[in-house]
Amino acid sequence: MKEYDVKCIRCGARFPKDDIVYTCRNCVSAGPRGEPVSGGLLDILYDYSKIDRERIVKATGEGVWRYRALLPFDDEIKPISINEGNTPLYRCDRLAKSIGIEELWVKHEGLNPSGSFKDRGMTVGVTKGVELGVKGVACASTGNTSASLAIFAAKARLPCYVLLPKGKVALGKVAQAIMHGAKVFSLKGNFDDALRVVRVLCEEESIYLLNSVNPYRLEGQKTIAFEIAEKLGWAVPDRVILPVGNAGNISAIFKGFSELMTLGITTTIPRMTGIQAAGAKPIVNAFKENKEEITPEDNPETIASAIRIGNPVNAAKALHAMRSSGGGAESVTDEEITEAQLLLARQEGIGVEPASAASIAGLKKLLEMGEIERDERIVCVTTGHLLKDPERVIQICEPPIEVEADVDVLRKMVRSPFEAMKCM
Numbered sequence: 001m002k003e004y005d006v007k008c009i010r011c012g013a014r015f016p017k018d019d020i021v022y023t024c025r026n027c028v029s030a031g032p033r034g035e036p037v038s039g040g041l042l043d044i045l046y047d048y049s050k051i052d053r054e055r056i057v058k059a060t061g062e063g064v065w066r067y068r069a070l071l072p073f074d075d076e077i078k079p080i081s082i083n084e085g086n087t088p089l090y091r092c093d094r095l096a097k098s099i100g101i102e103e104l105w106v107k108h109e110g111l112n113p114s115g116s117f118k119d120r121g122m123t124v125g126v127t128k129g130v131e132l133g134v135k136g137v138a139c140a141s142t143g144n145t146s147a148s149l150a151i152f153a154a155k156a157r158l159p160c161y162v163l164l165p166k167g168k169v170a171l172g173k174v175a176q177a178i179m180h181g182a183k184v185f186s187l188k189g190n191f192d193d194a195l196r197v198v199r200v201l202c203e204e205e206s207i208y209l210l211n212s213v214n215p216y217r218l219e220g221q222k223t224i225a226f227e228i229a230e231k232l233g234w235a236v237p238d239r240v241i242l243p244v245g246n247a248g249n250i251s252a253i254f255k256g257f258s259e260l261m262t263l264g265i266t267t268t269i270p271r272m273t274g275i276q277a278a279g280a281k282p283i284v285n286a287f288k289e290n291k292e293e294i295t296p297e298d299n300p301e302t303i304a305s306a307i308r309i310g311n312p313v314n315a316a317k318a319l320h321a322m323r324s325s326g327g328g329a330e331s332v333t334d335e336e337i338t339e340a341q342l343l344l345a346r347q348e349g350i351g352v353e354p355a356s357a358a359s360i361a362g363l364k365k366l367l368e369m370g371e372i373e374r375d376e377r378i379v380c381v382t383t384g385h386l387l388k389d390p391e392r393v394i395q396i397c398e399p400p401i402e403v404e405a406d407v408d409v410l411r412k413m414v415r416s417p418f419e420a421m422k423c424m
């Protein structure tokens, strides 16, 4: 049996492995708005002295389950899997040159099966749910979590309920959630409202909650760190930059790098740098003001709908990750996000949704501010695929040119000087 503890990061209380618990029951106190759900976040802790580092360094298999020595399951487990992970790490010299740095890599998580990094967390979370014998799964979502959960729930033959903020979810994500058979609710409220109600619903109806407050989700997502280090020859980049919404992913990637160090596979941790949208930046504010707790934002707003989140549940873990790694937090405007989305698409052929482009926009901004050295080895994580949000593309790019099926007309057009299609 794999030994691990489910432990509160705030008070240290431990919970049995077969207990369905999302936040600590021991240190529950009133939350920022008086809600009774703010016990400390939980973490999965292993006895690292019993983990053979060779099983990570010489791992077999592909993707998330390649690293099962550091996942909370016995080796015999049959995962609910659709080949998640194993995404490309592109070296982006052209983009690096144009923004003025020496070494830039992009880890394109948009090439996961559902088109976002959420699949890494869901394969682990849903496999755990099946092991626990749950009768259904649920989440609140800005879109990608629901798309991913719907797929894994279908694979596991579990009923799936998802709550989406009405009118604020990109089209591709809604398409996935309904196609794969989830019961989809369009909630009159924003993501934070949806998460608040789904947490209560899951407790009362004994449905398994698969938002990133569920610590098993982050166990899957930490494999992003393992893949980055492995592809660099078990080396660690100087800095990892990624968009931050509910703040689970930055916490998970930090944990992955920390575990590699604990096992003696690597010797450093990258500066973890989180980027939020200017209209939804509670973590950036807390980081800059040196505060332990965030002040929730009531009306978060950004075109990067994936990270339109005002009350990020994993803030405590994320602030720790950024501070203890010497990293940082910055916000970018919707215009900066759009510009970065175009740069990635046209200079490197990497198609990402707006939230993902925040990583590149943040890199540019931090360079201009002098916060990042030009010789740092940098990895940006692009979290979701371009096709998630086709409506945004239509808004910012010139539409296709309507033309008669006439070679003469077309000839004239292709002989005129080539102009890349304009945007904005």
Ligand code: AN7
Residues within 6 Å of the ligand: 116, 140, 141, 142, 143, 144, 145, 146, 212, 243, 244, 245, 246, 247, 248, 249, 250, 306, 307, 353, 355, 356, 383, 384
């Ligand atoms: C493309 O789907 O929160 O900081 O409900 O879809 O770990 O929350 C999505 C988040 C970044 C932020 N990029 O990650 C959801 C949801 C993309 C995302 C994030 C999300 P976290």
